Amino acid sequence: MSWSIKLGRFAGIDVFLHLTFLLLVAFIGYTSFVNTGTVAGAIEGVLFILALFGSVVLHEYGHALTARRFGIPTRDITLYPIGGVARLERMPEKPWQELAVALAGPAVNVVIAFVLFFGLLVTGNLGWPSLQAMENGPLLQRLMYTNLSLALFNLIPAFPMDGGRVLRAGLAMYLNYAMATRIAAGLGKAVALVFGFVGLFSNPMLVLIAVFVWFAGDQEAQAVQMRSALYGIPVGRAMVTDFRTISQYDPLLRVSDLLIVSEQQDFPVVDDGQMVGLVTRDDLITGLARRGLGGRVAEIMRRRFLAANPFDQLEAVVPRMQTVAAESVPVVEQGRVIGLLTAHNIREYLMIQEALRHRRG
Secondary structure (H helix, E strand, O other): OOOEEEEEEEOOEEEEEEOHHHHHHHHHHHHHHHHHOOHHHHHHHHHHHHHHHHHHHHHHHHHHHHHHHOOOOEEEEEEEOOEEEEEEOOOOOOHHHHHHHHHHHHHHHHHHHHHHHHHHHHHOOOOOOOHHHHHHOOHHHHHHHHHHHHHHHHOOOOOOOHHHHHHHHHHHOOOOHHHHHHHHHHHHHHHHHHHHHHHHHOOHHHHHHHHHHHHHHHHHHHHHHHHHHHOOOEHHHOOEOOOOOEOOOOEHHHHHHHHHHOOOOOEEEEEOOEEEEEEOHHHHHHHHHHHOOOOEHHHHOEOOOOOEOOOOEHHHHHHHHHHOOOOEEEEEEOOEEEEEEEHHHHHHHHHHHHHHHHHHO
């Protein structure tokens, strides 16, 4: 079961809503009803949270459309109870580009707040700023103040929040990217501890944000560290050259035997020396359940699959493998399979290189 539902596709980007967001809407509606004692109050509370998350979507589009200007597509945008996430295909290569992408989101919230301010001013509904107006004022007033709060909150230097990315971009102008990421992630963890501590005694939402900052920042820091370690290494140096191929006419019995007697999990399908398909372990298990040992490879093989060239760089291929959750990638040269690039072998290669670097001091 998927935990996200698609709201639509806008400006070429799919927008999804995580189902847990509906729990937040129900909670806001219930608490608004309890506080006001009226259905109208509950409806206003729900409308406010929906308008607020409309601002969050525009915030994420600020990131996505700015990244697009630098040639970086966005996979999708997903709304969660603690905010939105725009999944970029990759991060900008130049620090000033990452700085622009990171600042674009809060800038959108500032623009929204300014438009609301101007509209309220023209209509004579602005009122004096006060804590009461921020918490219980008219809907548009609260939306204006909340957008300003979102802009300021997102600029807190807690990586991977926008402020943390701004910090990393600034550091990367003077340090290497991996070091800048480690420093920004370390500071982000410190901020997460503060969020978590404060949230325990005030707002549980801060605890959720703290957990997100801690784990998401650590995960991205590890990914950057790996890309740094893979920099400048061609696929041909890390690929497996001792592997088995199969024919599209082979029965699934042969493939299952190969799976058992070897550590290979994905099998290139070769016809007249040319690669025509790929059978993964999952494909085989599904095929056996549907067709049995007598089924044919041609009935289950993938005709579209990720492949690499021996001269491709590992730093570019590995993120693509992670994107499609590929355990291995065939290495093809002029249509012929000359190796397999596997996640296991990449890890082994990195361990060897790390040991050699340690030996060199």
